Amino acid sequence: MNDRVIPWFVAIIACLLGACSEGAWNNPYPNGEKASNVIYSSFSERPKHLDPVRSYSSNEYQFIAQIYEPPLQYHYLARPYKLIPLTASQLPQVRYLDAAGRPVPRERHEAIAFSEYIVSIQPGIRYQPHPALARDAQGNARYLHLDAEDLKGIHVLGDFTTTGSRELTAADYVYQIKRIASPYLHSPIAGVMREYIVGFDAFREQVSALYGDSPKGVWQDLRGIDFAGLSVDDRYTYRIRIHGEYPQLVYWLAMPFFAPMPWEAEKFYSQPGMEERNITLNWYPVGTGPFMLTENNPNLRMVMEKNPNFHGEQYPVYGEPQDLENGLLDDAGKALPLVHKAVYSLEKENIPYWNKFLQGYYDASGVSSDSFDQAIQFGSQGDIQLTELMQAKDIQLETSVRTSILYMGFNMQDPVVGGFSERARLLRRAISIAVDYEEYISIFANGRGIAAQGPVPPGIFGNIEGEAGINPYVYDWLDGEPKRKDLGEARQLMAEAGYVNGIDQASGKPLVLYFDTPGAGPGAKAHFSWMRKQYQKLGIQLVIRATDYNRFQEKMRKGTGQIFQWGWNADYPDPENFFFLLYGPNAKAKHGGENAANYQNLEFDHLFEQMKNIENGPVRLEIIREMTRILQRDAPWLWGHHPKAFSLFHSWYKNVKPNLMANNLLKYKRVDGELRDRKRAQWNRPNYWPLVILLLVLLVSFIPAAVGFYRREHGTLK
């Protein structure tokens, strides 16, 4: 070998060995993190927003809910879901006022013109260390008056050498609510809040008048602009005044939209040159929560570490009766958070993600359709079990019914399937019986779901279990469980509606219906085929109109669809958040609301208005029963199903209990780092002998070539 080549060769081998040294060769994490108190998880899509005023999706809440703290939160273990204070010192006090501003009792609903929520927060809570809050020796803001010269050499937030903190105040919460109202921040809940918070529109107009002409990037100081519905009583108390009653406001107060925002942070990020460097509030959050984002590289990895200024919180000391035996109270009373760091790696594809989970490099995983058979099997009684592979690895399974619904809607404006005529109603009921959602769940969801009887999912007040809760137009109660009515009944309903065997008796033509769906591609074909067969049972010809999601939404907005499939995920655990999907004034075609079926029934609407403003109790339950009865009778939706969430986790991952409402769950999780290291080492011993054999085979296969070459070179002409 050439003398110059040898040092290079040695260097390359040294590099490769260095890169592969110590521990498992396939370990995707630095070896220095052994036995550490770190959680390893993943994300599949870059979060669009990390600013709490805009974030509204689960992949964003995965991060910001650990960083920002609204005044309230859900109890981790207690069920039904229960709100408890987070930064608040107690649950908000509510005062009811008449039009003149005089207090009135809660029971006098008709006299209530305003409700006032008084929120008191705990003193002594401090923000995470952040440059926006840094002060110099004289106590002046260190980085709030930067110019181009100061920003030389600054590329990321970490390039600011000094950080600071300050105490959380009530004014920070008020500032954030003003941000929700700001026309320039595009908060997705601005449309909802403007209906309730007093002075919302007036505030928006003032902001527009003041900052409408200002160039982009100028800090819009909202502090001095009056907002009639907001006031700060003292350093730790603020109040929100809303029109009429809206008891659901407390649920919003548990969402990051209502987390505090220090004005300094907004001013800091608004300075010239910051946005050009991608240093924005949307990228670098600042909060008071148990964690802070220390690495934000959403193309590769997001890392959260414990906030050194965290005010302290303790693991819950009570929960459901079975929580004690499930070990969920082992850490009762311990200081949170229980881990000091969480690493989220980008995994766009399911296959590598699943394999890394099996290798122990992720602590928990969902179960995708691809990996379902590897993970889950059904016992002889139809019970769900883990496969032997999972059991051998001591992997555990948690299941829960999601607080969501996937339904099939009829456009009530449609002349054939819509409206309140008996004919249309019977047709919808017949289809409701024919479309077998139990079969759908079995085929397309691997059994992960339960057929819905009405709009309210289990776990939410208003969902009635057992015989009393079934949809009597579609199910019978037999042998202790709901049983879908016989197809003969559906055909009878069709005949009564004037469609004997799917033939319209008036025109003599077969009934053709249209199903609008955003699904397309080979994966959706089986689904469409199944759907056609369901309608075919009644002789109905179903035409699938598959399109992209944008066009589908457009059809829904214009009300030009006929039958469609859609879903809803609960914002908060209140039946109002589901019944409002069928509330007349929310009709999508007329009012741009979320009522995509355009269902408008005055009786239902009246009951909805009553129901939404009263506390959970027998009176509310009776109204909900009546509303459900009306909906089941009118059948504007095929109620579809409530999906079930399956999650797998390793034996070293502790305190796992599904909580479908809370997002700030990271602080409760704990890992046994030593057990994880042992298991990883055991599962990931490199197996390099097949490679050596492959190399030898390759070398041997070259022998004929080498022999041939030698013969040709040394052969003589004959």
Add this chain to the structure above:
Amino acid sequence: MIAYIVRRALYAIPILIGVNIITFLLFFVVNTPDDMARMFLGQKHVTEVQIEDWKTERGYHNPLFYNADAEGLDSFKETIFYTKSLRLFVFDFGRSDSGRDISFDISQRMWPSLAIAVPQLLIGLLVAITFALLIAFFRATYIDYWAVVICVVLMSISSLFYIIGGQFVMGKLLRVVPISGFESGIFGIKFLILPVLIGVVGGIGSSTRWYRTIFLEEMNKDYVRTVRAKGIAEQTVLFRHVLRNALIPILTGVVVILPLLFMGSLITESFFGIPGLGSYTIDAINRQDFAIVRSMVFLGAVLYIIGLLLTDISYTVVDPRVRLG
């Protein structure tokens, strides 16, 4: 040559305008500005006012090509095409619809793409040339026959199969490399081994077959027969004469793809979690971020034109008989 380069650069302008218009049309046929706003603002509780505000703030409230409400030149200037697409010609990519500086993101994300593409190209080239020479040497023997069959088989397999199979065998069964991930620095080498290996194996069939054809064509030329007649050893014939002359088409074929190495690979980057420009483009398409999509398409077109220009120039370097007029 300078005159030739200038002329080619001028030819590129109408091509780039065409690419820009086609990208613009295709994007807005599928996604209206309203769709983009809904994608950005989310699905729940979004009002028409919010959508209008979003469009106005980002300049998507104007008509696409012609503004009938404006007068004179403003009819063309106050349009989405003018405000969004024309500045690309000065390589001002602007900001993505989510507010990030696109130039900065490209400058960050091209390195992971290059970290995979460059070793893949070099190793692939070396392996394919070696195999092709060997096969050409044994032309018309059973080695040649079986090698071509294997090449055709390798060519016929989907790249997705190589990726999933490679991850399964090397990462899951043998556990010798991480299944996916990326790191910069020395620790990152082990993340590169599998994607590079898969890229090389996946490309070896087609390139070996192509190079074999080139070598065989070269080996049938008169000068090779003359060299052989002089009694020169076969390895000298192959490496000193055939290889050098056959390098001309190989080199020009390689030069044309050199600039495109920056663009990364869509599937490989997605499966291996590599934060390169391939996954940047895919993410932008999924998020309906027109600003990034148009920038990446424009950049791809520019790089392709540069690649073709470099190819022409490389002809003059490797073959002194060629002159660019």
